[in-house]
Amino acid sequence: MFKRRFFRNLLLISTVSLAACSSVKEYNLAITEKKHDVQALKQDIELTHQILKDGHPGLYWYISKKQLDFKFDSLKNAINEPLTTKQFYQKLSPVVAAIKCGHTALRFPSVIIKDKDARAIAKNKVYPLDQFTYAVTDDKLIVINNKSKNKQIKTGTEILEIDGLAPKNIFDIVSAGFSYDGYNSLSKNKRIERNLASLYKIYFLERDSVAIKFKTDSTVINTFISFYDKKKDAEAKKKLDTAKTVATTPVKKIKETLKHRGAKVNGEYQLDFKFLDNEKDIAYLKIKSFSVPTANFPLFYKQAFDSIALSKSKNLVIDIRNNPGGTLNASLALFAYLTDKDFVYLAKPINKGGFNTDKYQTGFKKIRYYLTGFNDKSNIYEDEEGNFFSFMKGYTPQKPHKNNYKGKVYVLINEFSFSASSLLSANLKGIGRAIFVGTExxxxxxxxxxxxxxxxxxxxxxxxxxxxxxxxxxxYQQDLYGRGVFPDVEVQSTLKDRINNYDRELQWILTDIKGKG
Structure with a gap:
């Protein structure tokens, strides 16, 4: 036994050493400039198809096997010349998207930068299209926030062209590989808004300077937006602030009263709680993600609902707009505060049995697959009908939280409420616990x-x-197959609302509470 283990470990160590010799330069070349031959590309197409057949539990929920096989076969037949990784991504990602599964997608690889100084430079670079936040509406691209050095560009400015391309043409190209849950593609614009810069880098050339044509009122501006170094800018601002002398009484820093919500992301807390009125009758709980590594969800919820109970708030607004999901436990823990009955949160988590990513790899990982028993069967069970499933919290009956809230609940949702936030919404909708406001x-x-x-x-x-x-x-299940959770009251802020920072959806709720709606 000892000898067998010794030789197995020796083999593993040797394989790791050989793998470590792989050149980072060769890898970077493979994902940037190298054109992969036709046979290699067809191998990747076949591998993609096989992986999905082996592991995806709902491969044919929204597309038939015959249709999906045809798409993969057609792509293989269409590959007749070498392609770069970028060119291949643009062809394969729409086929993967045809499955209509929002969690299933191709990811574009990143260049590896080994040099510490080079990594720091890349990290601090703010590329041209990262210097704005956007609104996408009616095939138009509108600037909502401008972080560039060109102060002519105001909130509400329309972008007419980027490097000579009209926004509509860009949208059509970058969205071809978007994956949606079922037949609902309403999140397309939100995805473009949130990811335009990274999508542009994948589908077009990544440059340090971009030619942009703007329209402000009746004036058209042609300009170049170049990258800047955010570290140098921050250091310059710090020196400027230090140089200023202000004769005022020092302001005592107020201790943060809301704990456990984690660090800010892009200058904004992902978890927040407050009261919207002086009487503390309207509590507001914002969850922009159910995955915040720096937060403690159980303690955050406890503090929020303790405050609600102490204030005897009659109304609770839960804002999960733009919440892409996260952990099951964080979603389930919130639901436990919103019901006073025992509940089952999750249907049986069916899967296709053991699945091991190493099976589809090369080198050390492939050898590891053979040495460690072929399949990862931990936490895999089989029921009486022969279905495989994983045991997850929420699949068995759960208890409501002892401090559960019994007042009126409003839930704000939109087209980017996804995954765990949709699961929360579906369960609340299933028990008729909340009034949903916003969009599907x-x-x-x-x-x-x-x-x-x-x-x-x-x-x-x-x-x-x-x-x-x-x-x-x-x-709980709804009759309309392949769609999301629908609002009870459909309300959506207009472009003008966004420019003026007016929250039309929340305002509807406040009006309803006050009895004026």
Whole structure:
């Protein structure tokens, strides 16, 4: 036994050493300039198809096997010349998106930068399209916030062209590989707004300077937006602030009263709680993500609901707009505060049995797959009908929290409420617990493929395939298949509202509470 273990470990160490010799330069070349031959690309197409057949629990929920096979076969037949990774991504990602699963998508690989100084420079670079936040409406691209050095560009300025391309043309190209849950593609504009800079880098050339044509009122401005170094800018501002002498009484720093919500992301807390009126009759709980590594969700919820109970608030607004999801536990823990009855949060998390990403890799990982028993069967069970499933919290009966809230609940949702936030919404909708305000959720009501989310790197192109291994579904189901959770009151802020920072959806709720709606 000892000898067998010794030689196995020796083999593993030797393999790791050989793998470590792989050149980072060669890898970077493979994902940037190298054109992969036709056979290599076809291997990656076949591998993508096989991985999905082996592991995806809902591969044919929204597309038939015949249709999906045809798409993969057609792509293989269409590949007749070498392609770069970027060119190949643009062809393969729409086929993966045809599955209509929001958790299933190709990821574009990043260049590896080994040099510490070079990494610091890259980290501090603010590229041209990262210097704005956007609104996308009616095929128009509008600037909402301007962080560039060009102060002619105001909130509400329309972008007419980027490097000579009209926004509509850019939208059509970058959205071709978007994956949605079922038949609801309403999140398209939100995805472009949030990811325009990174999408542009994938589909077009990444430059340090971009030619942009703006329209302000009746004036058209042609200009170049160049990158800047945020570290140098911050240091310059610090020197300027230090040089200023202000004869005022020192302001005592107020201790943060809301704990456990984690650090800010892009200058904004992902978890927040406050009262919207002086009487503390309207409590407001914002959850922009159910995955905030620096936060403590149980303690954050406890503090918020303790405050609500102490204030005897009659109304609670839960804002999960733009919440892309996160952990099951964080979503379930919130639901436990919103019901006074025992509940089951999750239907049986069906999967296809053991799945091991190493099976589809090369080198050390492939050897590890053979040495460690072929499949990862931990936490895999089989029921009486022969279905495989994983045990997850929420699949068995749960108790409501002892400090559960019994007042009126409003939930703000929109087209970017996804995954765990859609699961929360579906469960609340199922028990009739809340009034939903906003627009249909991007995440499906009846199900999605999530749970454990492996990422498998394709051998030649180095594209990464990500998908979920479990059917994640509430015990409640709606008749309209392949759609999200619908609002009881459909309200959506206009472009003018966004420019003026007016929250039309929240205002509807406040008016309703006051009895004026």
């Amino acid at each position: 959720t991007g995440g499906g009501f009846n199900q999605c493929a999530a749970g454990k989310l492996p990422v498998v790197t394709l051998k030649n192109s180095k594209l990464a395939l990500r998908f979920g291994l479990n059917r994640m579904a509430p015990i």
